[in-house]
Amino acid sequence: MKLAVTGKGGVGKTTVASLIIQHLADQGNRIIAIDADPDANLASALGFSGADEIVPIAEMDHLIEERTGAKPGQSGSFFSINPKVDDLPEKLSLSRGNIRLMVMGTVKKGGSGCACPENALLKNLVSHVVFYRDDVVVMDMEAGIEHLGRGTARAVDMVIVVVEPGMRSIETALKIKKLAGDLGIDRIGIVGNKVRGNSDEEFIRGSLPGMKVMGFIPYDTKLIEADLKGSGSPDNFSGIIDDIIGNIPR
Numbered sequence: 001m002k003l004a005v006t007g008k009g010g011v012g013k014t015t016v017a018s019l020i021i022q023h024l025a026d027q028g029n030r031i032i033a034i035d036a037d038p039d040a041n042l043a044s045a046l047g048f049s050g051a052d053e054i055v056p057i058a059e060m061d062h063l064i065e066e067r068t069g070a071k072p073g074q075s076g077s078f079f080s081i082n083p084k085v086d087d088l089p090e091k092l093s094l095s096r097g098n099i100r101l102m103v104m105g106t107v108k109k110g111g112s113g114c115a116c117p118e119n120a121l122l123k124n125l126v127s128h129v130v131f132y133r134d135d136v137v138v139m140d141m142e143a144g145i146e147h148l149g150r151g152t153a154r155a156v157d158m159v160i161v162v163v164e165p166g167m168r169s170i171e172t173a174l175k176i177k178k179l180a181g182d183l184g185i186d187r188i189g190i191v192g193n194k195v196r197g198n199s200d201e202e203f204i205r206g207s208l209p210g211m212k213v214m215g216f217i218p219y220d221t222k223l224i225e226a227d228l229k230g231s232g233s234p235d236n237f238s239g240i241i242d243d244i245i246g247n248i249p250r
Ligand SMILES: Nc1ncnc2c1ncn2[C@@H]1O[C@H](COP(=O)(O)OP(=O)(O)OP(=O)(O)O)[C@@H](O)[C@H]1O
Pocket: 007, 008, 009, 010, 011, 012, 013, 014, 015, 016, 037, 039, 193, 194, 195, 217, 218, 219, 220, 221, 223, 224, 225, 227
């Protein structure tokens, strides 16, 4: 199973991704967790120690040069667009129990401005884990899916768009839906987060007609406490997460 978690800033992408990761890991699945948000904090959400010392792969200049043949940032130079990456999930990840975590760093957006060696390495690495690894892959991304690359985005089983009760995150969800449509992706689902009751759920459903709502996570101060302490996901959400995962076609 390959999942990408996206949505507007602050809606709870990292919280939702870490709840899913922890839940699937507890069930015995091997997980590759990818932090693809430039402002990375999945490590602390998962309760990894030493989270602030992690060097994102995009900043590993020596590795980027070794694998692509060019120094980072050299967009005009010749470099391999298909660098070797199959050993990197083992070499570059932090692991704890069944979870391997890779922190990508800034992945420049697709389209024109992306022809540089560090992007080639990151894109190839993401595409490798999505296409060739048996592990469950869960990616915590910023708002959008364009930096996945077209082929990789199409291979994802579900693009999970997190929204909260409020117009701003709904607007972002509609933009992501349009983008997904342009890329030919229809496996896109909504997780309503920070909901305070039925009227919030109705608001979210009503604002996103025609979109699959996978489930709702209540507004809960335990999640804020866990964030304050960097203590990893509380475990009392497993029923809710089970229902959300049950909505993923397999
Ligand atoms: N269901 C919830 N109930 C209460 N607080 C929550 C809930 N989900 C997330 N939060 C809190 O909201 C804040 C933002 O959550 P989180 O970091 O997961 O969002 P994000 O979308 O990943 O943000 P960013 O865009 O900065 O990466 C955190 O303090 C988190 O503890």
